[in-house]
Amino acid sequence: MTNNTDNAGANKTNAYETWDKQRGAIHTHIGGxxxxxxxxxxxxxxxxxxVGKKSYFEILILSITGTLPEPRLAKWVEALYSCxxxxxxxxxCNQIGTLAGTARASAVSGITAGIQxxxxxxxxPGTLSDVYNFLSFAMEHRLKGATVEGIISSKSRHSGSQPVIPSFSRPLASGDERVIALNTLTEELGFKWEPYMVLVRDIELYMLRKYNKSMSLPMFVVGFLRDQHWSLEQIQQVLSIMVTAGVAACYSEAxxxxxxxxxxxxxxxxxxxxxGPRTVPI
Amino acid sequence: MDEKYRKSTIKSRQEVFTDRVATRIWNETPSVNNPYIAESCQCHGYDLHALAHHKSFSDVIFLLQKGELPTPPQSRLFETLLISMINPGPRHPATRAAMNAGVGKTNPAHILPISLSVMSGEHLGGGEVTAAMTFLRKHRNTVPQQVVDDLLKDNFRPDEGDWHIAPGFGSHYGGIDIVPTQIAEALLKQPGKGAALSWAKEFVTSLHPHSLGWLTTGVAAAAFLDLGFHPRAGAGLFQLAAAPGLLAHGLELANKPRTALPFPDDEHYFYEKKKTAVTKDERKKYDEQYR
Structure with missing residues (x-):
């Protein structure tokens, strides 16, 4: 293994070989x-x-995953964006679009500020990694024979307290109408319930029964996309601008x-x- | 379109690009053992550590932009302006964007870029500073009263909202803004003041009878011109000046609960459908009323 610390590099002639290899050239798998x-x-x-033959979302997914998705998967992602x-x-995020509009920032500045x-x-999309990591943890333990109750109770800060499970504390509202809409669409599109979706459903059933809490959209989304074999990075990248329409609407009106x-x-x-008022020291 | 035709009509412009990046600003001397690591840095010829030891932050900002260190009067004028503009206050849209990002638990690294994006606007933002600098440069050889007369002749006060009769000058919340006026007065007392601030003061004097005056953007624009900055630098310098205040307000709320900022309830939220088409009933009613 190469030691990449500065001190080690200083004693080697090839400590910067990595950069030299990339110097003056671009290496890409994407195309161009x-x-x-x-x-x-x-x-x-x-x-x-x-162009004209595939939807924008098919091209977006291709651009990130490197594979043209089934049209129904692209349709599912588009529906998520709509949600x-x-x-x-x-x-x-929408309010930042509004504030940018009221301050007469450009459309690009205002809308991307909201997306940011x-x-x-x-x-x-900032919540997706916590959900992804929790589902990794939960699946790992389920495969080792742990029960859903055991998995969830292990996330309690101390014995008897409510567990902290990502995507079970939606801001401003409990319940999530978007989960219902996407669940219906998932079935209409003929997707089967694969292991992560089954796990997500079992977790929600337990949380509902025990704490009267239902999951919000990120849990459903990450569970579904993990069953499509997407990595965390792919999920984050494909969904990175999913608030665009709401922000743009608010910017536009302002x-x-x-x-x-x-x-x-x-x-x-x-x-x-x-x-209170005080004298500036000199 | 035929594929062959389409491809044959799209050709590279064959532009010749330089092989190397060039800058007059910063020189890095590589270390002996690793050419990617700098051993020393010089800003327009001055050693970085010497600058850090002997000069203020604002002096080095000036140096970076202008290529020369400011004279003492320039240094004082620039420093005064930067401090005067250091916080647009908690009501400015850019500050509110920072606060909103903070309380919304946005990645704290995004607070400043988000608020600066909003601060780029053409209403009391960087965009207006650049426009104001261009305006001041264009009219510097015309008598201010004449410019005011021409503007009043060619423009009309809007039915609602503020009137920026020229970029950087106008009303704020319907009146003459006080703090920018005070800032301008303070800058005008400094030996570093120049022709732009003096011209703008006369211009503002002619605007006052119409309840129009200095805006922060106009003050900044005039001072930046007197310091020798180009209009295209104005927006960024104005954002830079405001950055400390924006960041502070955003961070102040970053560890607060989301309830720490108002969130209007549904009683204060009105969904008003935009009228898109005239219905048959509306047509009938209209006909009955006006026929």
């Missing part, structure tokens, strides 16, 4: 644009094979109204609770 000849994405001609398109400026905000521990008129605040609307 050969001007006037073709644009290739993972072996498919973008213009001749994909994430709440046009309500009170939702954090959804990289959150509380909602949006832009139509006079600047800075979104929930305007008077000076007295802000409560200052810091130190």
């Amino acid at each position: 644009w050969e001007i006037g000849v073709s644009v290739t994405t993972y072996g498919h001609s973008l213009i001749d094979e994909l 994430m398109s709440f046009p309500d400026p009170r939702i954090w 905000a959804s990289d959150s521990r509380m909602y949006g 832009l139509e109204k006079p600047a800075e008129t979104f929930l305007p605040l008077r000076c007295t609307d802000i409560d200052y609770c810091g130190a």
Whole structure:
């Protein structure tokens, strides 16, 4: 194994070999644009094979996973994006779109700022890794013979306390209408219930019975996509901009109204609770 | 379109790109053992450690942009401006975006970029600073009162919302903003002030009878011009000045519960369907009323 610390590198002539190999060249598996000849994405001609023949979501998934998905899987992901398109400026990421609109930031700045905000521990694609890691933990223990009760109770901070399970504490609401919609679509599209979905269902049944808590969308989504053999990184990348429509709606409306008129605040609307007036030391 | 035809009409422009990146700003001397590791850095010829020891942060920002260290009056003017603009306050949309990201548990590393994205806007943001610098440069040889007269002749106060009669100048919440006026007055007392601040002051004096005045963006624009900055640098410098305040407000809420910011309830949330088409009933009613 190579020791990559600076000190070790200083004594070797090839400590920077990794960088030298990449220097002045790009190595890619994706494809590229050969001007006037073709644009290739993972072996498919973008213009001749994909444009107009495959949906945007099929191309998005291809671009990240390297494989053209079944059309029904792309349709499922598109439906998920639709589920994430709440046009309500009170939702954090959407409100950033609204604020960008009211401040007359450009559409790209405003909408991407909102998308960036959804990289959150509380909602949006930022929550996916916790769910993914929990399901890895749960499946590993289930395969070793652990019960769902045992798996869940091991996530209690101390004996008898409620367990902390990702995706069972949706902000602002309990229950999740989007899970119901996606569940229906999953069945309509003919997807079978594979091991992770079965595990997710068993966990939810237990949580409902024991704590009256139902899962929110991320648990359902990650369970389903793990059964499609997607890695955490692939899940994160395909779903990275899934709040776009909601943010864009809010940005758009704010832009139509006079600047800075979104929930305007008077000076007295802000409560200052810091130190009192004092002299600047010289 | 025929495939053969399409491919034959799309050709590379054969642009010649440089093989190497060039900069006049920063020089890195490589270490003896590893060419990827710098042993020393020079900013426009000055050693980084010497700058850190003897110069202020704002002086080095100036150096990075201009290539020369500021004179003492420039240094004082720039420092005063940067501190004056250090926090747009908790009501500015950019600050609120930072706070929103903080309380929303957005990755803290995103707080600053998010708020700076909002701070790029053309309303009291970086976009307006650049536009104001361009405006001031364009009119610097015209008598301010004449510019005001022309603007009033060619433009109309909007029915609602603020009126920025020119970028950086106008009303805020319907009136003359006080703090930017105070900042401008403070900058105008400094020896580093120049023609742009002086021209803008006269311009503002002519605007006052119309309840229009300095905006923060106009003050920043005039001072940046007097310091010799190009308009394209204005937006970024303005964002840079505001960054400490934006970050502080965002971080203040990052470890607070999500209930620490207001979240209007449904009673205060009104879904008003946008009228998209006239219904038959509406048509009938209209006909009855107006025919």
